[in-house]
Amino acid sequence: MRRSLNEPVLSVRDLVIQYEGAGGVVQAVRGVHFDLAPDESLAVIGESGCGKTTLGLALMGLLPKSARIVAGQILYRTRDGRVTDVVRLSGRELRDFRWKECAMVFQGALNAFNPVLKIWDQVLDTAGAHGLHDRTRVREQCERLLRLVQLDPGRVLQSYPHELSGGMRQRVMIALSLLLEPRLVIYDEPTTALDILTQRAIIEVLRSLRQELGFAMVFISHDLPLAAELADRVATMYAGRIVELAPVRDLFYRPRHPYTRGLLRAVPPVSGPLTTVASIPGSPPSLAELPPGCSFAPRCELATDRCRSDDPPLCMVGADHWSACHYWSAVSLDRRTERLGGASHA
Amino acid sequence: MSVHNTLPRRQRSVLGLVAAWLADLFRHDKAGFLGLVSVVFFVGLAVLGPLVVPEPGKPDVTKIYQPPSLEHPLGTDYEGRDVLTQVLRGGRSIILVAVLAALLSTAIAITFGSLAAYLGGAVDSVTGLVTDVVLTVPQFPLLVVLSAFVKLDRPWLLALLIGLLSWPTLLRAVRAQVLSLKEREYVEAARALGLSTFHILFREILPNMAPYIVMSFTIGVTAAMYAQVGLYFLGLAPLAGENWGIMLNLAWIRGAIFFKNSVLYILAPVLAIALLQLSLVTAARSLEGLFNPRLRES
Amino acid sequence: MPEPLLELHGVSVHFRRGRTLLRAVEEVSFCLELGDVLCLVGESGSGKTTLGRVAAGLLRPTSGSVRYRGQDVWHLPANAFRSFRRAVQIVHQDPYASLNPIRTVEDTLVAPLLHHRIARNRVDAVERAARLLELVDLVPPEQFLPKYPHQLSGGQRQRVSIARALTVGPELIVADEATSMVDVSIRVSLLHTLRRLREELGVAFLFITHDLAMAKYFAWQGRIAVLYLGRVVELGPTPSVIGHPLHPYTQALLAAIPEPDPDLTRQKAKLLLRSLDIPSLANLPSGCPFHPRCLHFVAGLCDVERPLLDAVDGQRAVACHIVQQERTGSDALQSRREAPTSGNDERLSLERG
Numbered sequence: 001m002r003r004s005l006n007e008p009v010l011s012v013r014d015l016v017i018q019y020e021g022a023g024g025v026v027q028a029v030r031g032v033h034f035d036l037a038p039d040e041s042l043a044v045i046g047e048s049g050c051g052k053t054t055l056g057l058a059l060m061g062l063l064p065k066s067a068r069i070v071a072g073q074i075l076y077r078t079r080d081g082r083v084t085d086v087v088r089l090s091g092r093e094l095r096d097f098r099w100k101e102c103a104m105v106f107q108g109a110l111n112a113f114n115p116v117l118k119i120w121d122q123v124l125d126t127a128g129a130h131g132l133h134d135r136t137r138v139r140e141q142c143e144r145l146l147r148l149v150q151l152d153p154g155r156v157l158q159s160y161p162h163e164l165s166g167g168m169r170q171r172v173m174i175a176l177s178l179l180l181e182p183r184l185v186i187y188d189e190p191t192t193a194l195d196i197l198t199q200r201a202i203i204e205v206l207r208s209l210r211q212e213l214g215f216a217m218v219f220i221s222h223d224l225p226l227a228a229e230l231a232d233r234v235a236t237m238y239a240g241r242i243v244e245l246a247p248v249r250d251l252f253y254r255p256r257h258p259y260t261r262g263l264l265r266a267v268p269p270v271s272g273p274l275t276t277v278a279s280i281p282g283s284p285p286s287l288a289e290l291p292p293g294c295s296f297a298p299r300c301e302l303a304t305d306r307c308r309s310d311d312p313p314l315c316m317v318g319a320d321h322w323s324a325c326h327y328w329s330a331v332s333l334d335r336r337t338e339r340l341g342g343a344s345h346a
Numbered sequence: 347m348s349v350h351n352t353l354p355r356r357q358r359s360v361l362g363l364v365a366a367w368l369a370d371l372f373r374h375d376k377a378g379f380l381g382l383v384s385v386v387f388f389v390g391l392a393v394l395g396p397l398v399v400p401e402p403g404k405p406d407v408t409k410i411y412q413p414p415s416l417e418h419p420l421g422t423d424y425e426g427r428d429v430l431t432q433v434l435r436g437g438r439s440i441i442l443v444a445v446l447a448a449l450l451s452t453a454i455a456i457t458f459g460s461l462a463a464y465l466g467g468a469v470d471s472v473t474g475l476v477t478d479v480v481l482t483v484p485q486f487p488l489l490v491v492l493s494a495f496v497k498l499d500r501p502w503l504l505a506l507l508i509g510l511l512s513w514p515t516l517l518r519a520v521r522a523q524v525l526s527l528k529e530r531e532y533v534e535a536a537r538a539l540g541l542s543t544f545h546i547l548f549r550e551i552l553p554n555m556a557p558y559i560v561m562s563f564t565i566g567v568t569a570a571m572y573a574q575v576g577l578y579f580l581g582l583a584p585l586a587g588e589n590w591g592i593m594l595n596l597a598w599i600r601g602a603i604f605f606k607n608s609v610l611y612i613l614a615p616v617l618a619i620a621l622l623q624l625s626l627v628t629a630a631r632s633l634e635g636l637f638n639p640r641l642r643e644s
Numbered sequence: 645m646p647e648p649l650l651e652l653h654g655v656s657v658h659f660r661r662g663r664t665l666l667r668a669v670e671e672v673s674f675c676l677e678l679g680d681v682l683c684l685v686g687e688s689g690s691g692k693t694t695l696g697r698v699a700a701g702l703l704r705p706t707s708g709s710v711r712y713r714g715q716d717v718w719h720l721p722a723n724a725f726r727s728f729r730r731a732v733q734i735v736h737q738d739p740y741a742s743l744n745p746i747r748t749v750e751d752t753l754v755a756p757l758l759h760h761r762i763a764r765n766r767v768d769a770v771e772r773a774a775r776l777l778e779l780v781d782l783v784p785p786e787q788f789l790p791k792y793p794h795q796l797s798g799g800q801r802q803r804v805s806i807a808r809a810l811t812v813g814p815e816l817i818v819a820d821e822a823t824s825m826v827d828v829s830i831r832v833s834l835l836h837t838l839r840r841l842r843e844e845l846g847v848a849f850l851f852i853t854h855d856l857a858m859a860k861y862f863a864w865q866g867r868i869a870v871l872y873l874g875r876v877v878e879l880g881p882t883p884s885v886i887g888h889p890l891h892p893y894t895q896a897l898l899a900a901i902p903e904p905d906p907d908l909t910r911q912k913a914k915l916l917l918r919s920l921d922i923p924s925l926a927n928l929p930s931g932c933p934f935h936p937r938c939l940h941f942v943a944g945l946c947d948v949e950r951p952l953l954d955a956v957d958g959q960r961a962v963a964c965h966i967v968q969q970e971r972t973g974s975d976a977l978q979s980r981r982e983a984p985t986s987g988n989d990e991r992l993s994l995e996r997g
Binding site: 047196229248262264265266267277279283 | 904
């Protein structure tokens with residue numbers, strides 16, 4: 001154990017984020033609250049429009065101008081034990097915070113490089129911008145990281161971005177995010193749009209990097225299998241809230257929120273016999289017009305009048321297992337295997 | 347049971363749609379609304395002008411180059427005729443010819459541009475070749491040369507000539523747009539459904555370009571107005587009747603520019619032309635809201 | 645024996661990009677009967693979308709033939725070609741590009757009904773359109789008819805696309821990643837709808853996807869064809885291809901796919917590959933296109949000779965020297981050697997003429 005697990009590296013406290021536009025106010029994040037231990041890997045899963053990307057941007061202090069943090073704190077514990085609230089950092093302090101303390105790899109990493117500069121020049125620029133001017137040290141560090149993501153540093157550093165494939169660029173991005181040894185890295189859809197074999201390579205790279213370097217990781221994805229691969233804990237987001245938060249095995253095998261259960265049922269495994277597959281009826285609500293009470297109630301088979309009037313808070317329902325459902329105890333998952341072709345239409 | 351009976355009205359009537367759009371325009375886009383009002387005013391003047399001001403101004407040698415006065419708000423010209431009367435009556439032929447010319451060039455550009463792009467192959471090559479040839483011909487000098495052979499005294503002849511020379515730029519733009527739109531998946535789906543080329547071009551593709559076509563039409567009107575005024579100003583078209591171009595020509599060659607009192611006389615047709623252009627462009631831009639269902643509903 | 649509904653025979657599609665020739669699809673053959681399901685599974689650049697467009701008659705293959713009920717569609721008179729076109733419909737991937745943004749759902753559905761005189765008049769057409777919307781689970785239909793695409797969710801748009809394909813009563817639907825851009829929670833219900841159409845209307849499906857889980861679920865009773873760099877490397881009934889993959893590429897894919905099950909997926913965690921680099925279509929490897937990445941690579945064989953798609957048992961076929969060697973011993977290899985690639989060229993030139 002490298003560091004004390006008692007002190008979380010990141011604590012998000014009742015975070016509320018709104019977008020204000022011509023169409024009125026949209027609450028993208030509604031009271032998100034969690035802790036992240038050093039060395040821990042947290043997956044935030046949810047569908048498009050659930051607020052997960054906004055959350056990721058907020059953690060990095062990268063929110064667009066139209067977004068406003070209405071309430072809450074994003075507390076980050078630096079190496080020397082100081083606690084800073086990212087929400088309150090100024091432009092200058094934010095730049096220092098990014099990369100050094102916390103790095104982010106975007107889904108659009110393929111376009112994150114400047115097409116007319118060689119990779120090595122871009123590495124130097126990034127390092128220089130954060131006060132790292134010792135070329136040989138940067139070079140050594142960089143080569144070590146590139147070898148960790150199974151790339152040939154000599155070749156990659158002398159290449160222009162277009163000379164690398166999508167998977168290679170994504171791995172370079174992952175390596176570079178660790179250049180300044182941040183304690184936390186945020187990955188937004190790190191493997192989306194990549195081929196399965198490349199995806200597998202990146203998963204393995206991330207896993208071994210974390211074993212080697214021991215940083216905390218938050219990854220944001222719509223992809224359940226990815227969470228199953230890489231997360232220690234998983235948070236399910238729906239309509240701007242975390243509706244379930246649990247250790248990965250608990251969440252996948254004993255979900256306590258009907259939305260999580262619905263997602264799990266909707267994603268069949270590839271190996272093994274044909275299993276029951278069912279989707280969640282209806283579609284996710286618009287964040288601009290949320291239903292009263294529990295926002296999942298209109299799609300939920302367990303919903304009663306109580307759900308339609310009061311929004312359940314996130315409560316502890318087991319060891320380190322949190323669910324925002326009045327009827328969490330009634331939620332159960334059974335992955336029944338079926339006879340050939342007999343999948344029910346549920 | 348007929349489903350149709352239970353259906354809500356298919357769409358609002360065109361009139362209702364336009365009314366709603368106008369109201370929206372008035373609320374959110376004042377400039378566009380003003381431009382539209384101004385265009386309506388100018389067109390109205392072109393159509394109704396001769397009714398409002400039935401007589402051309404009478405010459406009066408005792409009132410040559412008068413400064414503005416109550417009787418003659420914009421002064422008088424070299425023959426003592428009222429300038430305001432001329433400005434009011436002078437838009438008619440210019441606007442008429444410009445609209446005809448722009449209609450012609452836009453029609454040519456849309457038809458052949460979209461066919462060339464959609465059908466490709468030989469049609470595209472031939473269209474491209476003709477376009478390039480017409481494009482490389484300097485328009486205005488050609489008009490000048492033609493005016494030596496053809497007497498440009500009939501409006502439709504002038505419109506025809508200008509229209510026939512000014513389609514290539516728009517055609518190229520239409521072709522490029524259709525080329526990109528025809529790769530859209532909904533166009534491919536329409537092909538798979540066996541819908542006719544006509545349907546695909548005129549119902550699926552071109553309506554998506556409506557705002558762009560309207561804008562191009564406006565620019566076509568503008569260009570045709572410049573071309574005419576230029577011809578009249580240089581005296582290459584017969585100076586019969588009255589219009590803004592002839593006014594400028596006469597003001598120039600009869601020496602009005604040397605009279606301080608005639609500033610408004612010279613400026614009046616220029617301002618009329620400039621104002622019309624400006625309102626055309628703002629009005630055309632505001633039309634986007636009428637064509638795009640996404641903008642329409644808010 | 646009646647002719648198959650659709651048969652692709654030795655289809656190749658080459659694109660020219662500047663001075664380079666891209667071999668997007670190379671020598672692909674398969675056939676589909678009414679009610680059949682065939683999944684084309686492959687990653688980006690495998691040629692699966694190109695093949696879908698060839699099957700739908702939207703793209704003419706460079707060589708090879710597409711036969712609809714026994715007749716080569718590219719040599720049909722215009723009339724017959726149009727009826728083939730109508731029999732095969734396509735549902736695209738992107739719900740945001742597949743509907744015309746300025747036309748309402750009603751306009752979109754009514755146009756083909758009127759154009760092909762399937763409906764007597766507009767009222768009849770609207771009624772039929774409403775019934776089609778019910779068929780794809782967009783109820784109540786009168787709520788959806790006057791909507792513009794931007795007023796619908798991604799899943800609803802895909803359903804409208806399916807309804808549009810159904811207007812002309814197709815016999816085969818090419819679903820090109822039709823479910824992949826739709827949210828996870830809705831994807832399965834869209835798949836259910838497609839399955840129901842297959843069962844109720846007897847429509848055949850060419851289901852194109854990169855997602856093996858979706859392929860497995862949709863085509864459990866059908867077949868899967870695994871594509872790699874424009875070639876079919878493995879073809880067989882879905883349960884056996886997924887349960888016992890034979891081709892090293894299929895094996896690598898299946899071993900690599902993350903599963904929505906933490907214990908299961910963390911056991912996998914291995915990459916059955918020699919190299920991560922995907923060769924470019926403009927510069928394909930010699931011999932077997934997979935050999936630079938294959939764990940079972942045999943020098944002098946795999947990098948020299950292109951394996952053909954050969955039957956392994958009654959229902960399965962694999963394009964791999966190693967699998968063939970294991971199955972039939974070395975005599976198969978001998979016969980392979982006697983059939984050099986020039987034989988293929990001869991067939992190509994025949995079909996071009």
